[in-house]
Amino acid sequence: MxxxxxxxxxxxxxxxxxxxxxxAKMPATALAGFDSDPAVRARASALGLVDDLAETAVEAVxxxxxxxxxxxxxxxAALGSKIxxxxxxxxxxxxxxxxxxxxxxxxxxxxxxxxxxxxxHPVAGTEKSGPDAGFxxxxxxxxxxxxxxxxxxxxxxxxxxxxxxxLGSKVEVMDARHHDLVLAVTSHLPHLIAYSIVGTASDxxxxxxxxxxxxxxxGFRDFTRIAxxxxxxxxxxxxxxxxxxxEILARFSEDLAALQRAIRWGDGDALYxxxxxxxxxxxxxxxxxxxxxxxxxxxxx
Numbered sequence: 001m002x003x004x005x006x007x008x009x010x011x012x013x014x015x016x017x018x019x020x021x022x023x024a025k026m027p028a029t030a031l032a033g034f035d036s037d038p039a040v041r042a043r044a045s046a047l048g049l050v051d052d053l054a055e056t057a058v059e060a061v062x063x064x065x066x067x068x069x070x071x072x073x074x075x076x077a078a079l080g081s082k083i084x085x086x087x088x089x090x091x092x093x094x095x096x097x098x099x100x101x102x103x104x105x106x107x108x109x110x111x112x113x114x115x116x117x118x119x120x121h122p123v124a125g126t127e128k129s130g131p132d133a134g135f136x137x138x139x140x141x142x143x144x145x146x147x148x149x150x151x152x153x154x155x156x157x158x159x160x161x162x163x164x165x166x167l168g169s170k171v172e173v174m175d176a177r178h179h180d181l182v183l184a185v186t187s188h189l190p191h192l193i194a195y196s197i198v199g200t201a202s203d204x205x206x207x208x209x210x211x212x213x214x215x216x217x218x219g220f221r222d223f224t225r226i227a228x229x230x231x232x233x234x235x236x237x238x239x240x241x242x243x244x245x246x247e248i249l250a251r252f253s254e255d256l257a258a259l260q261r262a263i264r265w266g267d268g269d270a271l272y273x274x275x276x277x278x279x280x281x282x283x284x285x286x287x288x289x290x291x292x293x294x295x296x297x298x299x300x301x
Contacts, residue, residue: 002159015070016134034060069095074236100176102240116156140168147176184244194226
């Protein structure tokens with residue numbers, strides 16, 4: 001394996017899943033961990049997630065050749081400032097955040113020339129949070145997108161690529177700004193829409209006398225699942241990736257206005273064309289192995 005000792009800072013869903021996956025796939029690798037929440041640290045200790053559970057982030061990163069940041073994006077700058085002086089020469093600093101240019105902008109100025117920054121984004125997760133929510137197979141068959149800054153050490157990129165491949169992920173290397181635009185479409189905007197729709201339904205609860213919840217259909221229930229994701233993480237995602245999100249949101253608003261006009265004017269052909277094109281996207285996602293064709297998304301009833 002490319003790393004002898006790894007530190008995971010942040011032991012929520014992704015961090016604890018990383019710890020479990022590394023335990024399963026790289027049993028010879030030593031694991032250090034830290035979380036700023038004492039309750040999370042206590043639970044991580046009870047679960048035995050890491051070999052050395054540190055009381056500070058600085059203590060956790062000492063002697064590690066890979067340091068993974070698995071904290072909300074808004075905490076990166078402060079955390080990076082704390083750990084930068086303690087990173088050993090030759091160490092790689094990486095992360096799991098879903099906005100990448102912000103990671104480079106915040107962390108690169110803090111690091112000396114002997115520390116390599118290789119940001120990464122495993123496109124995997126659930127609406128759950130906390131150390132108990134993690135599981136070792138979270139990353140299997142999922143994409144891990146690496147966004148090394150210009151001039152990054154190719155050997156470091158290759159090492160992080162081997163790391164994610166060992167955890168069962170498919171690896172792609174991408175420009176950070178392009179990543180942020182793509183994820184604004186595929187992840188960030190859907191979450192923003194879900195939060196908006198569920199918020200609207202909540203406002204209507206008094207008007208409909210609780211019928212919104214009582215008669216929730218499958219589509220609305222899926223939106224509530226998405227909207228139950230960690231609020232701190234998603235607040236930071238939208239603030240850190242604001243340019244790409246606003247760009248895609250403007251395009252979405254235009255498309256939504258076009259559908260509104262079609263409904264108002266009874267343009268069934270326009271509605272059918274859009275709905276048919278959307279079905280084709282769903283088919284392509286299934287064919288790419290990104291979801292199951294099983295009825296009801298494979299739910300067990």
